[in-house]
Amino acid sequence: MTARVIDGTAVARRVREDVARGVEKLLAEGGTAPGLATVLIGEDPASEVYVRNKRRLCVAAGMADHHRHLPGDVDQATVAALLDELAADPAVSGILLQLPTPEHLDSEALIARIPAEKDVDGLTTANAGLLAQGRPGLRPCTPAGVMTLLEEYDVALSGAEAVVVGRSVLVGKPMAQLLLAQNATVTIAHSRTRDLAEVCRRADVLVVAAGIPGLVGADAVKPGATVIDVGIHRGEDGLHGDVEYDAVAEVAGAITPVPGGVGPMTIAMLLANTLTAATVQQGRAS
Amino acid sequence: MTARVIDGTAVARRVREDVARGVEKLLAEGGTAPGLATVLIGEDPASEVYVRNKRRLCVAAGMADHHRHLPGDVDQATVAALLDELAADPAVSGILLQLPTPEHLDSEALIARIPAEKDVDGLTTANAGLLAQGRPGLRPCTPAGVMTLLEEYDVALSGAEAVVVGRSVLVGKPMAQLLLAQNATVTIAHSRTRDLAEVCRRADVLVVAAGIPGLVGADAVKPGATVIDVGIHRGEDGLHGDVEYDAVAEVAGAITPVPGGVGPMTIAMLLANTLTAATVQQGRAS
Numbered sequence: 001m002t003a004r005v006i007d008g009t010a011v012a013r014r015v016r017e018d019v020a021r022g023v024e025k026l027l028a029e030g031g032t033a034p035g036l037a038t039v040l041i042g043e044d045p046a047s048e049v050y051v052r053n054k055r056r057l058c059v060a061a062g063m064a065d066h067h068r069h070l071p072g073d074v075d076q077a078t079v080a081a082l083l084d085e086l087a088a089d090p091a092v093s094g095i096l097l098q099l100p101t102p103e104h105l106d107s108e109a110l111i112a113r114i115p116a117e118k119d120v121d122g123l124t125t126a127n128a129g130l131l132a133q134g135r136p137g138l139r140p141c142t143p144a145g146v147m148t149l150l151e152e153y154d155v156a157l158s159g160a161e162a163v164v165v166g167r168s169v170l171v172g173k174p175m176a177q178l179l180l181a182q183n184a185t186v187t188i189a190h191s192r193t194r195d196l197a198e199v200c201r202r203a204d205v206l207v208v209a210a211g212i213p214g215l216v217g218a219d220a221v222k223p224g225a226t227v228i229d230v231g232i233h234r235g236e237d238g239l240h241g242d243v244e245y246d247a248v249a250e251v252a253g254a255i256t257p258v259p260g261g262v263g264p265m266t267i268a269m270l271l272a273n274t275l276t277a278a279t280v281q282q283g284r285a286s
Numbered sequence: 287m288t289a290r291v292i293d294g295t296a297v298a299r300r301v302r303e304d305v306a307r308g309v310e311k312l313l314a315e316g317g318t319a320p321g322l323a324t325v326l327i328g329e330d331p332a333s334e335v336y337v338r339n340k341r342r343l344c345v346a347a348g349m350a351d352h353h354r355h356l357p358g359d360v361d362q363a364t365v366a367a368l369l370d371e372l373a374a375d376p377a378v379s380g381i382l383l384q385l386p387t388p389e390h391l392d393s394e395a396l397i398a399r400i401p402a403e404k405d406v407d408g409l410t411t412a413n414a415g416l417l418a419q420g421r422p423g424l425r426p427c428t429p430a431g432v433m434t435l436l437e438e439y440d441v442a443l444s445g446a447e448a449v450v451v452g453r454s455v456l457v458g459k460p461m462a463q464l465l466l467a468q469n470a471t472v473t474i475a476h477s478r479t480r481d482l483a484e485v486c487r488r489a490d491v492l493v494v495a496a497g498i499p500g501l502v503g504a505d506a507v508k509p510g511a512t513v514i515d516v517g518i519h520r521g522e523d524g525l526h527g528d529v530e531y532d533a534v535a536e537v538a539g540a541i542t543p544v545p546g547g548v549g550p551m552t553i554a555m556l557l558a559n560t561l562t563a564a565t566v567q568q569g570r571a572s
Binding site for chain 1: 416417418446453459462469471472474
C-alpha cells in the first residue's frame with residue numbers, strides 16, 4: 001500500500017487565490033485593501049527569509065505591505081510603542097511580530113499588545129480563549145492550515161480517532177481544539193506519554209508536531225491512517241519532518257511530505273486571517 | 287475488588303479550612319478580608335439554594351459577603367451596570383454571576399464584563415485563554431476541584447492515560463487542559479465518539495462530565511482505574527451521577543460517590559479562587 005500524497009503546495013496556492021478573490025470583492029464593495037504589518041527585529045537570516053515570503057505573497061494577493069524592521073538592540077518600550085501605533089492604524093488589518101525576538105525582549109508582553117482582532121498569527125491569550133470556548137476568533141495559522149488540508153482531501157473527522165503528538169501553545173494545543181470542534185475523539189500525546197507508538201496506532205488522523213526528527217515510524221501508524229507531519233528539520237540531505245516518510249508512506253492512507261505539506265499552508269492561512277481581520281474591521285460579514 | 291471511595295466532603299472541608307487560615311494570614315499581614323459578590327437574578331429555587339450555600343461558606347471562611355439579588359425581569363443594562371460597579375469596587379475580590387440567567391438576558395455578554403482577576407468562577411474568555419496557554423489565572427471551580435481530589439488521593443497523573451467524557455466549556459475542556467498540564471496523555475470523548483466504552487477502558491483516570499445519568503457502566507472501566515463522576519441528577523430515589531456507581535465500584539480502584547464526591551469541591555474551590563484573587567489584588571504573593 002502506498003499513501004496518497006497530500007499536496008500542500010497546491011492547496012496553499014488555491015487558498016491564496018481565494019484570498020486574492022476575496023480582496024477584489026472587498027474593494028469592489030467599497031472597502032479598502034487589507035494591510036499586513038510584519039515586524040522584524042534584528043538580522044536573523046531565517047526570519048528574514050520568512051518575513052520576505054510573507055510580504056511577497058501578501059502583495060501578490062492584493063494586500064498592502066506595512067513592513068517594519070527594527071535593529072536587534074532595540075529596547076522593549078520602542079517595540080511596544082510601534083505595536084501600539086500599528087494597533088491604532090486603521091490601514092493595518094493584521095500585525096505579525098516575527099518570532100523569535102532577541103533574548104533581551106519580553107515577547108509575551110509584546111504579543112499581549114496586539115489587539116485580538118489584528119492578531120493574524122492567532123497567538124494572543126484572547127484568541128486562545130475564544131478558540132477554547134468555541135467562539136469566533138483568529139486561529140493560529142499552522143493548525144488552521146492542517147484543518148484546511150484535511151478538508152480539501154475529504155478526511156472524515158466526525159467520530160474519528162485523532163491523535164496530536166505535541167502540546168505546544170502554537171500548534172499542538174490549538175490543533176486539538178480544532179479537531180475537537182469537528183467532532184473527532186482527540187488524544188494529546190507528548191514527551192511524557194508512556195507508549196507513544198501504541199497511542200499513535202489508534203489514530204485515524206495523526207498529527208505530529210513534536211519537533212523531533214523521525215519520531216514517528218511505520219510501527220506507530222494504523223494502516224490507512226491520514227498522517228500530517230508538522231515538523232521541519234534541516235539535515236545534510238535536505239529537509240525532513242517528525243515522521244519517517246518513506247516507511248510510513250507504505251502504511252498510511254494519506255501523508256503530507258516535507259517540504260511541500262504543512263509548510264506552505266502556514267503563510268496561506270496568515271493571508272486568509274488578514275483578509276478575515278480586514279473584513280470584520282470594515283464592518284462586513286467575514 | 288471494591289474501589290476506595292474518594293471522600294469529597296472531607297477534602298472540601300480541608301480546603302475550606304485552608305482558605306480560612308489563608309484569610310487569617312492575609313489579615314495578620316495587614317491585608318483586608320476577601321469579598322465575594324454573588325449576583326442572583328430571579329427566583330429560581332435551585333439557584334437560591336446554591337447561592338445561599340456559597341454565601342454561608344464564604345462567611346464561615348472569614349470572607350465578606352457582597353450579595354446582590356435582582357428581580358427576574360431586570361434588563362441587560364441594569365445587570366451590566368451592577369457588574370461594572372462590582373468590578374470597580376476594591377472591597378469585592380471576586381464576582382460570581384449565578385447561572386443560568388433568565389432567557390431574555392445575554393449571559394455571555396454579562397460574563398465578559400467581569401474582569402479576569404475577579405472571575406472566581408473561571409468562566410471568562412480571558413481565563414480560558416490563560417489556561418489554554420498554561421499561564422497563571424483563575425481556573426473553573428469544578429475541574430479545579432477534581433484536580434485537588436486527585437492530588438489528595440495521590441493519583442499518579444504523569445504519563446497516565448486520562449479520558450475526559452464531555453467537552454463543555456465549563457468542565458470537560460478545562461478538565462482536559464488541567465490533566466495535560468500534569469503530564470497525562472489526555473483523550474477527550476463526547477457524544478460523537480464511536481465506541482465510548484472502548485475509549486473509556488483505556489483510562490487510568492476517567493473523568494465523566496457528560497450530563498447523562500448512568501452513561502458509564504462497568505464495561506467501560508479498566509480494573510483499578512480512578513473514576514471521577516461529575517454528573518449530578520435528581521431521581522425519585524435520590525441523587526445519581528453519570529456513572530453506574532455500584533457496578534463500577536466493583537471494578538475501579540477508586541471512585542467518587544454522588545453525592546459527596548465532586549459536588550462539595552466546587553464551592554470549596556470558589557472560596558480558594560476568591561482568596562487567590564484577593565491576595566493578587568492586594569499585591570501579595572498567592
